[in-house]
Every structure is written in structure tokens, then in C-alpha cells.
Amino acid sequence: MNSKRLEISVGAFVIAGILALVVLAFNASGLNFARDDQSYFLYARFENLSGLSERAKVSLSGVTIGRVVSIELDTEDYVAVVKMAIDKNVPLTTDTSASILTAGLLGEKYIGLSVGADEETLMNADEIADTQSSIVLEELIGQFLFSRSE
Amino acid sequence: MIHHYLINAVRRMGINALAVCAGFGRASWFLVQSLTWGKGFKAPFSRLVFQVYQLGVLSLPIILVAGLFVGMVLALQGYHILVGYGSQEAVGQMVALSILREFGPVVSALLFAGRAGSALTAEIGLMKTTEQLSAMEIMGVDPLKRIMAPRLWGGIICLPLLNLMFCVLGIYGGALVAVDMLGIYEGSYWANMQGAVEFYDDIVKGIIKSLVFALVVTWIAIFHGWNAHPTSQGISTATTATVVQASLAILALDFVLTAVMLGGF
Numbered sequence: 432m433n434s435k436r437l438e439i440s441v442g443a444f445v446i447a448g449i450l451a452l453v454v455l456a457f458n459a460s461g462l463n464f465a466r467d468d469q470s471y472f473l474y475a476r477f478e479n480l481s482g483l484s485e486r487a488k489v490s491l492s493g494v495t496i497g498r499v500v501s502i503e504l505d506t507e508d509y510v511a512v513v514k515m516a517i518d519k520n521v522p523l524t525t526d527t528s529a530s531i532l533t534a535g536l537l538g539e540k541y542i543g544l545s546v547g548a549d550e551e552t553l554m555n556a557d558e559i560a561d562t563q564s565s566i567v568l569e570e571l572i573g574q575f576l577f578s579r580s581e
Numbered sequence: 582m583i584h585h586y587l588i589n590a591v592r593r594m595g596i597n598a599l600a601v602c603a604g605f606g607r608a609s610w611f612l613v614q615s616l617t618w619g620k621g622f623k624a625p626f627s628r629l630v631f632q633v634y635q636l637g638v639l640s641l642p643i644i645l646v647a648g649l650f651v652g653m654v655l656a657l658q659g660y661h662i663l664v665g666y667g668s669q670e671a672v673g674q675m676v677a678l679s680i681l682r683e684f685g686p687v688v689s690a691l692l693f694a695g696r697a698g699s700a701l702t703a704e705i706g707l708m709k710t711t712e713q714l715s716a717m718e719i720m721g722v723d724p725l726k727r728i729m730a731p732r733l734w735g736g737i738i739c740l741p742l743l744n745l746m747f748c749v750l751g752i753y754g755g756a757l758v759a760v761d762m763l764g765i766y767e768g769s770y771w772a773n774m775q776g777a778v779e780f781y782d783d784i785v786k787g788i789i790k791s792l793v794f795a796l797v798v799t800w801i802a803i804f805h806g807w808n809a810h811p812t813s814q815g816i817s818t819a820t821t822a823t824v825v826q827a828s829l830a831i832l833a834l835d836f837v838l839t840a841v842m843l844g845g846f
Contacts, residue, residue: 434627441630444638448742451749452784458771459677459752460778486779 470497470516471555475529479564480511481540483531488541489515496521499542515542524549525557531565540565608804615729615803625731632735636697636799640743643692648747651684652676652754660763669763673770674777676755681783685748687835690794693740694827698802701732702823705806706816714807729803736799737792744791748784786842793834798827 477483480502489497497517505512517523526547533540544559553559618625659675705728708714714724752774759765778784802823809819 437634438630440638441633444633444641445738445742448745451742451745452788454749455681455745455752455784456780459681459748459774460780460784 470519472500473515473517473523473553473557473559475513475515475542475559475562476505476508476510477513477529477531477562477564478510479567480513480531481565481567483513483540483542483565489517489544490541491521491523491544491546496544513542522552523559525551525553526561527553527559528561528563529559530563533565604808607808608800611725611729611804611807612733612800614723614725615733618726618730625726628727628731629734629738632731633738636693636701636732636735637739637743640693640696640739641746643696644689644743644747645750647688647692648680648685648750649754651688651747652680652751652756653758655679655684655751656755656758656763660759660765670765670769671773672759672763672765673755673772673774676759677752677774677778678783680748680751680755681778681787683835683839685744685751686787686790686794687831689744689747690740690791690798690831691828693736693743693795694798694802694831695824697736697739698798698823698827699820701736701799701802702806702809702820703816705729705732705803706809706811706819709807709809710811710813710816712811724807729807732803733796733799736802737795740795740798741788741791744787748787789842790835790838793838794831797830797834801827801830 483499483502485499485502487499488495489499497515500514500516503512503514504510523544524547526549527544528547529542529544531540532543655676656672659672660669663669663671663675705714708728714728717724717727756767756770760767760770805819805823805826809815
């Protein structure tokens, strides 16, 4: 085989390999190259995250509009502070409430938002005041048992 | 007399242990020498291109067909397990995660050891038997730089690329069975997959695994060729040793790498 055809086939092989990586990155992992300037940040304080992790979904009416960026512990009030990146095209009212939900019975944790009726909207670095922590199954069972025994 | 027998047994054990130790020493020295190029870049580069053709392009058919069928079988098996829990929609994420994390790197490396590794050992073993390697040394050409380095780097370049193509074919093979044959909704196949697969944790770690396997398989293959007894039987023994040792090394290393990556220890 002459060297030109050999080089072409090797080049095609390497390009196919790199294309495979691109296909995997976009089709399989849904890698999102959206930069930070496409979104704004909101904070929310929760008493208990119970399994919410970084990169978890933030959804509104079942549509994913953002992701959890970071989770920190406020050492003054001992509550978890969650930083979320929200799509810039989705304005949220100031009385928006956030709650930690579970997808299906055993699925992953995500933050569900529901908007209120206010006319003002939340700006970058604002805080969602109305939050509801995740339901902890053990606590629920405990309450149920205590209420039955009385 | 039993006294002599015991002493001989201990002596044989010692000789064997020293031989194993010397073998590892030779193999390590061999690897370090083969990883570096000789003088002049142009000529070695064209030899590298030829090795990528030999090891990569010619391995494509078996890798692609295997990827397609592994993906199809995974979708079929996964569907029949998941349908018992009513969560057959999760078949996409099951296929993608098992292929990206395990089947892709491991099966492509096993096939690479059988297809390309054995060929490397036989080729270099025959070069040694026909005294081409000694002739090079007499001419002042280092066979480790001229023969081994392009093959070693060729293997390291090819296997990760083959692994990526294996994964793509596997995931699309899974889609073929799950969506077109078993009637899973196409949107949930891909959306569940994208929700579960992380670019760094699954794809990049799979590539890292593949790189390690590539180095080990190619190293074992060319070392056995270089170290073969210069007889026809020596070549056949060396080729068998390559396939057996490379396959075992892949499977054992896969466990170690998985344990490290998942942080189980």
C-alpha cells in the first residue's frame, strides 16, 4: 500500500475516534457547554438536604431550568446554603418557593421551584426565602408511630 | 538422601524466584528504553503512522462489530430484568453506564490483545529468529528505538480511540434493540442516559482505563516478542503467553482501577 493511502486511512481513523468522543460527550452525557453568563445565581437555605448533591437538577413545572452549583454549611444558623445557577431566560418572582423533591419513589433528589404572584423578580445573588426541606422517611415513620401510640 | 532432595527443591525455588525477578527487571528496562524515540523525528513519525494503521485501522472491523453486538445484548438482557420492576425506561442509562465504564475499555482491550497483541509478538519474534534485530544492532541501530518505540506508542494511541468507537457503536446498538425492537420511547432512552452519564466520571475515566490497558497490552506483546526463544516453537509459546498474560492483566487491572475510581477503598 502506498504511503498516501496509508496516511489517509490513519487520519480517518484518528478523526473517527475524536468524533466518537464528541458524540459520547453530547449524546450520552449531555455535556452542557453553556457558560456562566447564560445563567444567574440564586441562594436558598434548607434545614435538611438529605441526599441533594451538586449538579442536581432545579426544575420548574417539571422542566429543568438550572443546576445546583455548590452546597455549603452556614456555621451561624447551622443550615445548608445551596447555590443554584438558573437559566437567564427564566425570571422568577420574589415569592418563589423552593422544595427538595424526589424523582419517583427511589429516584434522585432535585429542587422543585414554584412561582408566586409577585410582580418583582429575583435578581442575581438573591435568596429564595420560602423553602421546604426534604421529607425524611425515618422521621415520617417516627411521627406516625408516636401518633398511633398516644 | 531426602536431605539432598529438599536442598534441591529449595534451590529450584530460589532459581525460579530470581528468574521471575530478572524477567520483571528486563521488562521494566525494556519499557523505559522503548518509550523514548531515537534521534530524528521525521522517519520515526512515518513508522508511527504505519503502526497506527497496523494496530488501529486493521482492528476496526472486529471492534465495531463487537461493540454493536455487546450493546444489543445488553439492551435485550437489561430490558428483561428491568421490566420486572416496571422501569424498562431506564434501559438506556443501564446500557450506557455499563458500556462506558466496563465493557468498552475491557472488551476492546481483550480484543486488541487477541487481534493486535498476538500479531506484534509473532512479528517481533520472527524478526529475532531471522536475526534482523541482531543485524540492526551490528549496524549501530538500536532496535528498541527503531522497532519497539513506534509499536508501543502506536498501541497507546490506538486503543483509546478504538474504545471510544466501541462505546458509540454499543450505545447505538442498544438503541436499535431497545427503541426499534422492544418499543422503549426514544426520548426516555436518551434522556435517562444523559441524566445518568457524567462526562468526567464515566467517559474520561473509561478513557483513562483504556490508556492503562493499551500500555500494558502493548508492553507485554512486544516484550514477549523481543524475549522469545529464536525457534518456531519459541514464537508460538511467546504468542500464547502474550494473549494469556495480557488478558489476565487487563481483568486484574480493571478491578484495581475500578476500585480506585469508585473510591471503594
